[in-house]
Amino acid sequence: MTGIETIFKIAGVGILAAVINSILDKSDKRELTTFVTLTALIIVLVMVINMLSSLLGTVQSLFNLYG
Amino acid sequence: MAIVKVIGIAFVGLICVGVLREVKPSLAVTCGIVTGLVIIYTLLDEFTYVVSKFNELAELAAIDNTLVKTVVKIIGIGYLTEFSANVAEDYGSPSIAKKIQFGGKICIAVLAVPIITGIITSIGSIAK
Numbered sequence: 453m454t455g456i457e458t459i460f461k462i463a464g465v466g467i468l469a470a471v472i473n474s475i476l477d478k479s480d481k482r483e484l485t486t487f488v489t490l491t492a493l494i495i496v497l498v499m500v501i502n503m504l505s506s507l508l509g510t511v512q513s514l515f516n517l518y519g
Numbered sequence: 520m521a522i523v524k525v526i527g528i529a530f531v532g533l534i535c536v537g538v539l540r541e542v543k544p545s546l547a548v549t550c551g552i553v554t555g556l557v558i559i560y561t562l563l564d565e566f567t568y569v570v571s572k573f574n575e576l577a578e579l580a581a582i583d584n585t586l587v588k589t590v591v592k593i594i595g596i597g598y599l600t601e602f603s604a605n606v607a608e609d610y611g612s613p614s615i616a617k618k619i620q621f622g623g624k625i626c627i628a629v630l631a632v633p634i635i636t637g638i639i640t641s642i643g644s645i646a647k
Binding site: 489515 | 528531532535538539542543545547550552553554556557559563566567570591592595596598599
């Protein structure tokens with residue numbers, strides 16, 4: 453989870469969301485596009501939060517910054 | 520060499536951010552931050568190597584342990600604040616980045632006070 457594949461995953465989610473949005477536009481379901489964008493953003497943010505928490509944990513333990 | 524890996528990851532991340540900027544601008548910034556995270560992960564073992572060597576040198580030179588600990592802490596705080604300030608700027612709010620840097624300065628000042636008092640007392644005792 454800490455390699456380049458995370459970057460590709462995020463790019464994939466972004467492109468997928470864009471494709472789904474364009475499909476929804478074509479089939480006149482414009483109100484669903486906001487939900488698709490929101491879910492894509494949430495998925496990516498959860499991934500980022502996991503990586504960020506592990507990074508901050510390692511930096512804290514590395515420089516013993518407790519308290 | 521580690522630097523080649525870092526540059527490779529940076530270019531991959533740049534391309535992904537570029538693609539995402541047209542397709543989905545809100546995710547482009549997140550992808551930039553993840554690229555930074557991945558680069559730091561690849562450099563983590565060099566990081567730990569440097570810090571452990573630093574501690575060994577300090578023990579070799581018989582420097583007071585608390586001194587070394589505060590110096591390492593200050594380095595850590597400096598790094599964390601710089602990282603989060605850059606993230607804040609990426610998200611387009613330099614004012615928050617400045618607040619983070621201001622907070623970092625305060626924390627470092629708090630840590631630096633005992634060192635300064637130690638120096639001044641030692642100078643005072645020498646001057647007597």
